Amino acid sequence: MITFENVTKIYKNNDKHSVCALDDVSFTIDKGEFVFLIGPSGAGKTTVTKLMLREENSTAGRIRVNGFDVSRLKKHRIPYLRRSVGTVFQDFRLLPNKTVYENVAFALEVVGAPIREIRRNVPNVLSMVGLTDKAKMKPHQLSGGEQQRVSLARAMVNKPPIILADEPTGDLDPATAMEIMKLLEAFNNRGTTVVVVTHAKDLVDTMQKRVLEIDGGKLVRDEQKGAYENESFGDEKDPVAGSSELVIPDLGVSDAFNELYSLDDEINALDSKLNSISKELYKFEKDTQTYQPPVD
Amino acid sequence: MVTTMKMRNLKYFIGQGFSGLASNRMMSFASISIVTASIAIFGIFILFGINLNYISEQAIDGIEIQAFIDRGAEQAVIQNIGRQIEQIDGVREVIPYTAAEQLIIAQEMWADDPVILQRFENSNPFREGFRIFLADPNDASRIETQISRIDYVFNVNNDADDIQALVGFAGILRMISFWLVLILALVSIFIISNTIKLGMFSRRREINIMKYVGATNWFIRWPFIVEGIIIGCVGALIATGLILWGYGAIVSRIDGWLGMIDMVSVGDIYKNLILWLLLLGGGIGIIGSTLSIRKHLIV
Numbered sequence: 001m002i003t004f005e006n007v008t009k010i011y012k013n014n015d016k017h018s019v020c021a022l023d024d025v026s027f028t029i030d031k032g033e034f035v036f037l038i039g040p041s042g043a044g045k046t047t048v049t050k051l052m053l054r055e056e057n058s059t060a061g062r063i064r065v066n067g068f069d070v071s072r073l074k075k076h077r078i079p080y081l082r083r084s085v086g087t088v089f090q091d092f093r094l095l096p097n098k099t100v101y102e103n104v105a106f107a108l109e110v111v112g113a114p115i116r117e118i119r120r121n122v123p124n125v126l127s128m129v130g131l132t133d134k135a136k137m138k139p140h141q142l143s144g145g146e147q148q149r150v151s152l153a154r155a156m157v158n159k160p161p162i163i164l165a166d167e168p169t170g171d172l173d174p175a176t177a178m179e180i181m182k183l184l185e186a187f188n189n190r191g192t193t194v195v196v197v198t199h200a201k202d203l204v205d206t207m208q209k210r211v212l213e214i215d216g217g218k219l220v221r222d223e224q225k226g227a228y229e230n231e232s233f234g235d236e237k238d239p240v241a242g243s244s245e246l247v248i249p250d251l252g253v254s255d256a257f258n259e260l261y262s263l264d265d266e267i268n269a270l271d272s273k274l275n276s277i278s279k280e281l282y283k284f285e286k287d288t289q290t291y292q293p294p295v296d
Numbered sequence: 297m298v299t300t301m302k303m304r305n306l307k308y309f310i311g312q313g314f315s316g317l318a319s320n321r322m323m324s325f326a327s328i329s330i331v332t333a334s335i336a337i338f339g340i341f342i343l344f345g346i347n348l349n350y351i352s353e354q355a356i357d358g359i360e361i362q363a364f365i366d367r368g369a370e371q372a373v374i375q376n377i378g379r380q381i382e383q384i385d386g387v388r389e390v391i392p393y394t395a396a397e398q399l400i401i402a403q404e405m406w407a408d409d410p411v412i413l414q415r416f417e418n419s420n421p422f423r424e425g426f427r428i429f430l431a432d433p434n435d436a437s438r439i440e441t442q443i444s445r446i447d448y449v450f451n452v453n454n455d456a457d458d459i460q461a462l463v464g465f466a467g468i469l470r471m472i473s474f475w476l477v478l479i480l481a482l483v484s485i486f487i488i489s490n491t492i493k494l495g496m497f498s499r500r501r502e503i504n505i506m507k508y509v510g511a512t513n514w515f516i517r518w519p520f521i522v523e524g525i526i527i528g529c530v531g532a533l534i535a536t537g538l539i540l541w542g543y544g545a546i547v548s549r550i551d552g553w554l555g556m557i558d559m560v561s562v563g564d565i566y567k568n569l570i571l572w573l574l575l576l577g578g579g580i581g582i583i584g585s586t587l588s589i590r591k592h593l594i595v
Contacts, residue, residue: 053508076513083510093505110511112305154509 001162001193002029002052007061007071009047009217021047023217024061029195031161034188036204037197038228039214045197048214049166052195053085054078066161083111086155086192090167092147094139100150101126101135107154120271124264125153129183145176152183162193169200177203190261201228305515313522316495323491324527330487331531331580332538334480335573339539341473342569343560348466350560355459359433361440362393362453364425369448374424377446381428384442386435391427398422423450433459481580488527488584492520496589521585528581532573539573540566 009022021044029035039045050056051063054070063070066084073081094103101122108118126132129149139147148168155163165184169177181196181203188194198204204211204227211226212219221230317324363381365374374392382390399420406412415421428443430436440454496503506516544562 079507079510079512081510082508087508093501093508095502095505106505107509109308110506110509110515112515115304158509 001031003064005062010059034209043214044217086160086163088165090170092151204228309518312519316523327491332534335535361428364423388431389429393425395422485584489588492585492588524581524585528577532577
């Protein structure tokens with residue numbers, strides 16, 4: 001799903017002083033994985049996300065994301081790469097003059113999705129993130145956690161196979177941060193590949209997912225069910241015990257998700273049935289020319 | 297399905313274009329004013345040019361040389377001179393211009409002046425002559441010289457020089473309007489491009505999100521191009537309205553005032569004028585907007 005093969009990225013500054021942000025980094029993330037990308041500030045985490053979205057191009061090496069040969073992608077194909085990666089940012093990046101509903105719908109509108117699809121998908125994804133009753137509110141009327149859920153809904157509304165979250169919990173308190181993580185996990189349980197760039201030690205330790213650690217532009221650790229700190233160097237405490245003070249709200253989202261998704265499939269089936277019926281009805285009307293709309 | 301989607305996109309682009317204009321009212325107003333002024337000035341020059349061309353074409357068609365013959369020449373001599381003039385290369389037509397005919401014209405011209413009329417009563421001061429029409433007005437001075445060499449020819453009048461001057465003036469006017477239009481168009485493009493830049497700056501958040509969710513570059517660009525086209529076309533329409541209104545007033549005044557100047561009527565030009573000025577306005581809008589988005593929209 002995501003492959004970095006010997007990727008190097010060198011930023012050239014004007015004063016000929018080059019910075020090597022990534023140095024010969026290789027890793028593979030398979031479909032359906034949940035991966036934390038961690039490391040100190042300036043380690044090169046953001047460069048990885050920028051390369052994945054082709055905001056920057058690699059200096060050497062090869063990057064593949066969801067079937068796109070990213071490093072050789074032609075410019076006009078970049079938008080199609082980005083449609084397959086839902087992105088979430090620390091600062092939410094919501095449009096302040098649009099409602100929650102409009103913010104989510106915006107992601108579908110600008111890729112030219114049919115109105116029918118927008119009307120169906122937006123309420124669905126809003127209910128998945130638990131914001132159905134706040135659809136008409138503006139971002140400034142919401143809490144930070146709610147805003148991030150809107151941003152998550154926007155990232156997921158066109159059902160991308162990958163979610164890339166760059167410090168999604170950076171501005172949130174621990175409990176809210178865990179809510180967001182649980183949502184990401186719920187999406188992951190439905191088959192979406194999730195990559196989370198983070199500094200949040202507690203979250204990484206609690207979630208027990210694969211950890212990729214980058215330091216000084218190099219991949220220094222790739223560990224399944226890893227913790228934030230490399231345990232071979234630290235004490236041997238249970239990573240979950242380290243977050244014992246953290247209150248993890250049990251949202252029960254996973255079950256709700258499965259139910260919602262199956263409902264979504266049912267709705268799709270009904271929708272296409274309705275579509276064909278309305279076509280037949282239209283034909284019937286044209287044939288007979290006697291149809292009168294019902295009067296209230 | 298594809299067409300309905302494109303129609304929807306078109307609606308979206310036009311809607312966004314107008315909302316861009318509305319959100320940036322002062323700059324939009326300034327741009328439309330500049331475009332209106334530029335196109336109005338251009339239109340005035342065009343109308344000048346069209347009329348000057350029209351007048352000089354008419355004048356060239358009617359260009360004539362008048363030759364007058366010594367008093368006392370016999371009728372046979374006069375007819376012979378007529379035949380000689382007819383044979384000169386470049387002469388299209390020769391019409392006798394008798395003294396009697398000239399007297400009648402003079403009497404009509406000074407009908408209100410009894411002193412002058414009295415002088416015509418007993419004698420005819422005019423000479424027998426010819427009106428000579430040319431195939432090509434550029435031959436006027438050569439033909440004039442050739443006629444003046446014929447025996448018994450007293451003098452030759454030629455109004456071709458005035459007409460040449462008129463044609464030359466039309467050429468100069470064309471040059472001036474070309475450069476003026478170029479400069480005004482560049483100024484308009486600059487102003488529009490700045491307006492669009494401001495619009496893009498105020499919507500940079502939206503553009504940034506559009507890029508992340510995978511909107512194509514053209515999808516992001518179109519609303520701004522539409523905004524530019526709207527500015528250009530609205531400016532052009534206002535300018536055309538003002539020009540046609542002003543021109544109509546001038547034509548009706550001049551027609552009543554001086555019967556001799558025949559101007560092109562509003563009805564003959566308004567369709568072409570609207571079309572060309574709209575194209576110019578739209579073109580300025582497109583260039584202005586694409587210039588700014590090309591630099592500021594690196595996706």
